[in-house]
Amino acid sequence: MSWQRxxxxxxxxxxxxxxxxxxDTARAFKAVGxxxxxxxxxxxxxxxxxxxxxxSTRTRTSFELxxxxxxxxxxxxxxxxxxxxxGETLKDTAKNLEALNIDFxxxxxxxxxxxxxxxxxLNAHVINAGDGAHEHPTQALLDAFTIRxxxxxxxxxxxxILGDILFSRVARSNIWALTKLGAKVTLCGPxxxxxxxxEEMGCRVTHHLDDALRDADxxxxxxxxxxxxxxxxxxxxxEYTQLFGLNKAxxxxxxxxxxxxxPGPINRGVEIDSDIADSDRxxxxxxxxxxxxxxxxxxxxxxxxxxPQEIAAS
Amino acid sequence: xxxxxxxxxxxxIQRALTRIAHEITERNEGGADVVLVGIQRGGVPLAEKLAxxxxxxxxxxxxxxxxDVSMHRDDLDQRAAPNxxxxxxxxxxxxxxxxxxxxxxxxxxxxxxxxxxxNDFGRPKNIQLAVLIDRGHRELPVKADFVGKNVPTxxxxxxRVRVGEAGVEDEVVLERP
Numbered sequence: 001m002s003w004q005r006x007x008x009x010x011x012x013x014x015x016x017x018x019x020x021x022x023x024d025t026a027r028a029f030k031a032v033g034x035x036x037x038x039x040x041x042x043x044x045x046x047x048x049x050x051x052x053x054x055x056s057t058r059t060r061t062s063f064e065l066x067x068x069x070x071x072x073x074x075x076x077x078x079x080x081x082x083x084x085x086x087g088e089t090l091k092d093t094a095k096n097l098e099a100l101n102i103d104f105x106x107x108x109x110x111x112x113x114x115x116x117x118x119x120x121x122l123n124a125h126v127i128n129a130g131d132g133a134h135e136h137p138t139q140a141l142l143d144a145f146t147i148r149x150x151x152x153x154x155x156x157x158x159x160x161i162l163g164d165i166l167f168s169r170v171a172r173s174n175i176w177a178l179t180k181l182g183a184k185v186t187l188c189g190p191x192x193x194x195x196x197x198x199e200e201m202g203c204r205v206t207h208h209l210d211d212a213l214r215d216a217d218x219x220x221x222x223x224x225x226x227x228x229x230x231x232x233x234x235x236x237x238x239e240y241t242q243l244f245g246l247n248k249a250x251x252x253x254x255x256x257x258x259x260x261x262x263p264g265p266i267n268r269g270v271e272i273d274s275d276i277a278d279s280d281r282x283x284x285x286x287x288x289x290x291x292x293x294x295x296x297x298x299x300x301x302x303x304x305x306x307x308p309q310e311i312a313a314s
Numbered sequence: 315x316x317x318x319x320x321x322x323x324x325x326x327i328q329r330a331l332t333r334i335a336h337e338i339t340e341r342n343e344g345g346a347d348v349v350l351v352g353i354q355r356g357g358v359p360l361a362e363k364l365a366x367x368x369x370x371x372x373x374x375x376x377x378x379x380x381x382d383v384s385m386h387r388d389d390l391d392q393r394a395a396p397n398x399x400x401x402x403x404x405x406x407x408x409x410x411x412x413x414x415x416x417x418x419x420x421x422x423x424x425x426x427x428x429x430x431x432x433n434d435f436g437r438p439k440n441i442q443l444a445v446l447i448d449r450g451h452r453e454l455p456v457k458a459d460f461v462g463k464n465v466p467t468x469x470x471x472x473x474r475v476r477v478g479e480a481g482v483e484d485e486v487v488l489e490r491p
Contacts, residue, residue, distance in 0.1 A: 003394065003395055004394060013322060021397075023396075024397075024398070025397075027384075028382065028398035028399075028400065029383075029398075031401060032385070032398075035434055035435065036434075036435070037418075037433075037434040040385035040386060040434070041385070041386055041430070042384075042385045042386075042390055046391075062342075116315055116335075184358070300385070300390075300395055301395045302395075303391055303392070303395065304390060304393060304395025304396070305396045
């Protein structure tokens with residue numbers, strides 16, 4: 001068995017074998033989601049706190065549903081409702097949660113490293129649901145799962161990630177996961193959002209869309225994150241769409257079996273043409289479905305391994 | 315070097331399975347609505363062999379599936395997360411007589427988990443249990459309906475069942491530490 005970790009904090013520190021373990025486990029959980037009874041008792045009696053300090057709907061509901069399907073008990077915290085608004089530090093909030101004997105914390109935070117910090121100060125299992133512009137590991141795992149399911153493999157595929165790479169934790173986690181699994185990753189977007197420094201992560205960087213799309217098997221689009229950006233990153237949304245938006249003419253020039261992905265929420269008419277989003281080349285809704293299976297697998301895997309000896313020692 | 319003794323060789327395994335098949339026939343006359351479900355991993359090749367034997371007796375195909383019970387185990391937080399193997403039940407179990415098949419019956423916890431897992435797929439008319447080896451040491455009130463061989467063991471011993479693996483003879487071995 002190739003999974004011994006108590007937390008899922010990032011993709012960077014995982015081995016290819018560990019990533020594949022999650023994907024294989026997720027396949028079994030996907031089958032559970034297709035049964036008449038979509039629930040298994042694997043986390044019965046465990047308490048999970050969803051600590052979402054940064055707003056999120058789709059990731060939080062996906063985690064919630066995954067936890068429910070594993071029979072866990074759930075508490076949800078959002079930024080507005082938490083005492084962080086009253087000036088409590090993250091550490092104090094987390095320590096208070098731990099005093100309630102919770103077993104898992106799923107954390108979304110605007111500061112990079114928030115999940116790593118909690119894993120250091122708490123005994124609970126910590127799962128990173130996105131920390132600033134750093135990583136979003138479960139998103140990368142569900143993307144890899146979706147690619148492998150549709151293409152049968154990941155090794156040797158050309159994956160183009162297009163858009164706001166600089167501010168994207170999804171891009172970083174995806175780059176780590178895909179390069180570890182042997183895909184060739186190309187990054188493309190405006191030069192201000194796709195700096196050459198990303199070449200150090202083992203990717204190709206180009207600022208010409210046609211060059212990025214020509215050999216692509218997977219075109220992974222990212223949303224322009226208005227909330228993380230200064231206005232000066234590119235002149236206008238309209239110009240971005242003109243230069244980097246995926247439209248039918250551009251998709252027609254790619255491989256006939258290339259597939260389009262997007263972590264959502266999509267901005268129709270900005271980074272993706274409305275028709276493409278709804279076409280059979282789009283994996284966007286499959287990504288959502290697979291998110292449940294992958295998150296169930298992650299919760300299931302990090303739960304294991306804490307033997308009675310370890311509990312006694314801690 | 316652990317000491318080991320062969321409990322059943324390939325021919326003896328085949329004889330045991332043939333006898334179990336006839337006992338299943340005796341209990342379920344006609345074989346209508348009998349399906350086999352092997353518990354991952356050791357029970358799966360045994361279920362397939364039994365299905366083939368029963369098909370010969372009843373003169374018609376007998377369905378067989380596989381069941382992974384990992385998600386229903388009661389020791390999930392006490393050991394590293396188990397590898398999950400596929401669950402394939404290509405038939406409706408509701409109203410059927412399901413014969414669960416496993417290689418070794420030990421604490422009975424796997425069987426408890428298997429019955430719970432099976433309930434997520436439907437409501438069988440009844441569930442029967444067939445095992446190749448019963449090694450004792452039950453921790454739950456579970457009893458097999460069909461047993462290949464009773465093997466008294468100590469807790470320190472290991473029973474290794476090898477059936478249907480490519481390139482090696484089928485055998486059951488008892489290993490002493």
